[in-house]
Amino acid sequence: MSTDIYDNIRKHESVGRAFLYSLFGEEIEASATGSYMTSSSNREFLNWGGYSVFLLGHSYxxxxxxxxxxxxxxxxxxxxxxxxxxxxxxxxxxxxxxxxxxxxxxxxxxxxxxxxxxxxxxxxxxxxxxxxxxxxxxxxxxxxxxxxxxxxxxxxxxxxxxxxxxxxxxxxxxxxxxxxxxxxxxxxxxxxxxxxxxxxxxxxxxxxxxxxxxxxxxxxxxxxxxxxxxxxxxxxxxxxxxxxxxxxxxxxxxxxxxxxxxxxxxxxxxxxxxxxxxxxxxxxxxxxxxxxxxxxxxxxxxxxNSIPDISRNMGNILKQNLNELASDYPDILEEVLGRGLLLGLKFTTPDKVANFMQSCVKSGLLLTPCLTTPSVVRISPAATMTSQEINKGLDILSLACKEVIKN
Ligand SMILES: Cc1ncc(COP(=O)(O)O)c(C=O)c1O
CATH class of the missing domain: 3.40.640.10 (Type I PLP-dependent aspartate aminotransferase-like (Major domain))
Structure with missing residues (x-):
């Protein structure tokens, strides 16, 4: 079924778009609720990307x-x-x-x-x-x-x-x-x-x-x-x-x-x-x-629900943890950018970003690239996420850093 959908995109929409999707594995988005999107192969993805749309998560x-x-x-x-x-x-x-x-x-x-x-x-x-x-x-x-x-x-x-x-x-x-x-x-x-x-x-x-x-x-x-x-x-x-x-x-x-x-x-x-x-x-x-x-x-x-306050407080916690991650991996992470739940990880060189994002997707975390600034990855989770979800996302980011260093 997934191949079928990708073939149709290649044929009727765009060969390039099908290629872009396939970079992260040929998954199909099937459903979404809260901080998670579930694919048709039943994999759950924590959504810290989605081009900053999901401030309130999915299906509030x-x-x-x-x-x-x-x-x-x-x-x-x-x-x-x-x-x-x-x-x-x-x-x-x-x-x-x-x-x-x-x-x-x-x-x-x-x-x-x-x-x-x-x-x-x-x-x-x-x-x-x-x-x-x-x-x-x-x-x-x-x-x-x-x-x-x-x-x-x-x-x-x-x-x-x-x-x-x-x-x-x-x-x-x-x-x-x-x-x-x-x-x-x-x-x-x-x-x-x-x-x-x-x-x-x-x-x-x-x-x-x-x-x-x-x-x-x-x-x-x-x-x-x-x-x-x-x-x-x-x-x-x-x-x-x-x-x-x-x-x-x-x-x-x-x-x-x-x-x-x-x-x-x-x-x-x-x-x-x-x-x-x-x-x-x-x-x-x-x-x-x-x-x-x-x-x-x-x-x-x-x-x-005072979402701006929640976003600011959650963003402070997240940023503090990301700064610690950056100091653990100075060879790949240069700086943590942004405020609230619009954060960015700046890599020392842009060529590390694709590997990093692929590793995150493999472990079930979605992020958004900055297409015009390829050395920065955007992190834009929902203000409705739980502290468990914050920890899960941080663990995946840390694992991805380890994998990028290894390669
Ligand atoms: C700051 C800003 N302005 C405008 C747009 C365009 O919005 P849309 O893609 O809905 O046309 C975007 C989309 O990413 C954006 O980030």
Whole structure:
């Protein structure tokens, strides 16, 4: 059966994708609950990867229930009128969002939220250029890719539709003067870069960028699709950094690990063009009842259970243990990066990463690579994991270090 599925992927989807899957053994995902995914051969995998989607683990009961309730009455709407799940989402989000952020637009994928933000900023400012940070990742649709700093993803495209320009992620003076001279529509940034190697922007850097945006009337877009909603130990990473974002983007965890949902949130003043003309931006499935119910339930679980605090405390414990691991294996591990449950293991050389990840999968632990920073492996477990699961994951990481040293 597994060969059959892989053959079909090779034939009908992509030879390269089938190859990528097969690097970790030809397993098939069959079911998932809590911190575990179970394959069709009955192997259990502890999920510390999943591209940071599973902040609440798999199949969180309250979210499953909310989706099932909605499924039973109105899964999709005609879009002639609003539906009640939207109000649940609006009320819940309004109770949690930074005070000046009061406009919410539900969309489907992270890239779609990035596209909406770029479009809104260009319309609102009547300017073309969007500036982005080196080593950024904002998605793979044309607009999102045009603000993504990754040659492996960008180089196949002959040219981009959106005018963009890159700024330094470390030299705040240089970034400041670049923004002043370009006068862009917006600057887009991830408070903690995921793909870019779990790289945390400094408070000093962020304030300088905010200052530059204020001086030239550019909007500041905080892409919290990966690091937000508690993943990195804070509900709103941009707030800790004093970014005072005009637009905040959410995705990944917003669907509760069950449905694909994203959102573009904005201040009233940034959102004005879309406020005036509701047809200027829309999406057939954006804000559909199932997605809205999932997002509302997810936000309420995050808020009621203080998930950002849990993530921060669990992250501290995990980071301390990972630092000990790094000091036990200095020949392969250079540094432990990140905060909360968005952590990274930086290897001394990128060639050790594939062996390390393969060894982890063999022992039943899933991790996520950083495709544009190949020397870093992402660790993004669920805030719902037990201390037993933390110990199990740490044991597997330690075993994988031993195996990499041996080879
Ligand atoms: C920070 C960030 N922005 C945007 C995206 C794109 O999201 P999606 O893959 O849902 O389009 C990602 C995905 O990894 C991301 O990490």
């Amino acid at each position: 009961p309250k979210i499953v229930q909310a989706i099932q309730n909605q499924l039973g009455v109105l899964p999709l709407s005609t879009r002639a009128f609003p539906h009640t799940a939207l109000k649940q989402f609006h009320v819940q989000m309004a109770s949690m969002a930074p005070i000046e952020i009061e406009k919410f637009m539900l969309l489907n994928s992270g890239s779609e939220a990035v596209e909406a933000a770029i479009k809104l900023a260009r319309i609102a400012t009547k300017r073309s250029t969007v500036m982005y940070l080196e080593k950024s990742y904002h998605g793979k649709t044309q607009g999102a890719l045009s603000v993504t700093d990754s040659p492996i993803f960008r180089d196949p495209i002959p040219n981009f539709v959106t005018q963009t320009q890159k700024i330094s992620r470390t030299d705040s003076e240089e970034a400041f003067s670049d923004i002043l001279s370009v006068k862009p529509a917006a600057v887009i940034m991830e408070p903690i870069q995921g793909e870019g190697g779990i790289f945390e922007l400094s408070q000093e850097y962020c304030q300088k960028i905010r200052d530059a945006c204020n001086q030239v009337g550019a909007l500041l877009i905080s892409d919290e699709i990966q690091c937000g909603l508690g993943r990195s130990g804070e509900l709103w990473p941009s707030v800790r950094l004093g970014l005072e974002a005009d637009i905040i983007l959410l995705g990944k965890a917003l669907g509760g690990g069950i449905l694909p949902v994203s959102a573009m949130l904005a201040t009233k003043s940034a959102f004005q063009p879309f406020d005036r003309d509701p047809l200027i931006h829309s999406s057939t499935f954006g804000g559909n009842p199932l997605a809205a119910a999932a997002a509302a339930a997810t936000l309420s679980v995050i808020s009621e």
